[in-house]
Amino acid sequence: MRCILSTPTKTDDWRHTSRFQAYYKCGDAVCKVVIDGGSSMNVVSKFAISRMKLKPEPHPQPYRVAWVDKTSLPITERCLVPIQMGDYLEKIWCDVLPMDVAHVLLGHPWLYDMNVTHYGRSNTYIIKHNGKSILVKLAKPSKKDKSKKNLKGKAESGLVLFVVAKEDARVASVESTINSPEIATLLKELQDVAPEELPSELPPLRDIKLAIDLVPRSQLPNLPHYRMIPKEHAELQQVDELLERGFIHESLSPCAVASLINS
Numbered sequence: 001m002r003c004i005l006s007t008p009t010k011t012d013d014w015r016h017t018s019r020f021q022a023y024y025k026c027g028d029a030v031c032k033v034v035i036d037g038g039s040s041m042n043v044v045s046k047f048a049i050s051r052m053k054l055k056p057e058p059h060p061q062p063y064r065v066a067w068v069d070k071t072s073l074p075i076t077e078r079c080l081v082p083i084q085m086g087d088y089l090e091k092i093w094c095d096v097l098p099m100d101v102a103h104v105l106l107g108h109p110w111l112y113d114m115n116v117t118h119y120g121r122s123n124t125y126i127i128k129h130n131g132k133s134i135l136v137k138l139a140k141p142s143k144k145d146k147s148k149k150n151l152k153g154k155a156e157s158g159l160v161l162f163v164v165a166k167e168d169a170r171v172a173s174v175e176s177t178i179n180s181p182e183i184a185t186l187l188k189e190l191q192d193v194a195p196e197e198l199p200s201e202l203p204p205l206r207d208i209k210l211a212i213d214l215v216p217r218s219q220l221p222n223l224p225h226y227r228m229i230p231k232e233h234a235e236l237q238q239v240d241e242l243l244e245r246g247f248i249h250e251s252l253s254p255c256a257v258a259s260l261i262n263s
Contacts, residue, residue, distance in 0.1 A: 022139040025084045027052040031103035039107030044094035048103035
């Protein structure tokens with residue numbers, strides 16, 4: 001049991017799911033370089049061209065790049081990009097494409113031309129250049145706190161906000177109404193009805209004079225009575241009293257319609 005509890009948990013190697021990316025010198029600038037054997041072309045971003053102050057030229061064989069959602073982008077320019085990886089220094093033709101994954105992407109054409117050897121577990125590359133074997137290592141991705149970065153950017157913007165508390169206009173209007181002499185006189189007359197201090201005991205119990213239990217989805221039998229004005233309701237009560245005393249009788253005709261006629 002002690003050995004089981006002391007066994008360290010196995011964590012996944014960060015190189016297991018990381019693509020190859022590193023920072024190398026490209027001309028006078030340091031650029032982010034990604035090596036991807038699944039890419040069928042070498043690519044340089046438009047931002048990197050402006051940063052390195054390179055001049056692109058028209059592509060000899062223009063083509064289009066298609067994405068998964070069937071959208072495509074035209075490739076009409078290419079540029080000769082200088083890249084230095086340790087002792088390896090060479091200028092590589094790259095197609096110009098707007099991208100933000102990296103500044104330079106070296107695909108399978110570069111791996112084929114340089115006969116590069118890739119070691120999958122260590123995710124490293126061996127380049128043979130001028131009779132030398134040059135090892136290219138993967139840079140570990142850094143986890144930056146985006147919230148701190150955003151907060152720093154907002155602080156550098158120079159925008160300062162102040163919250164000023166102000167008296168609510170509705171409270172002020174209520175206080176001015178209560179302080180009026182007319183309201184003060186009325187409250188003084190009704191002092192016994194609305195005392196300033198509420199009693200500490202419950203009000204006295206009273207008998208329930210009327211209780212109506214309504215069944216859900218049921219119809220009231222005398223619903224038309226509630227739709228009448230008080231005068232018509234009083235006259236209808238007189239008719240009910242005459243029926244109870246036997247002075248009048250209900251009509252047995254199937255065509256009879258209950259109605260109340262006013263003169």
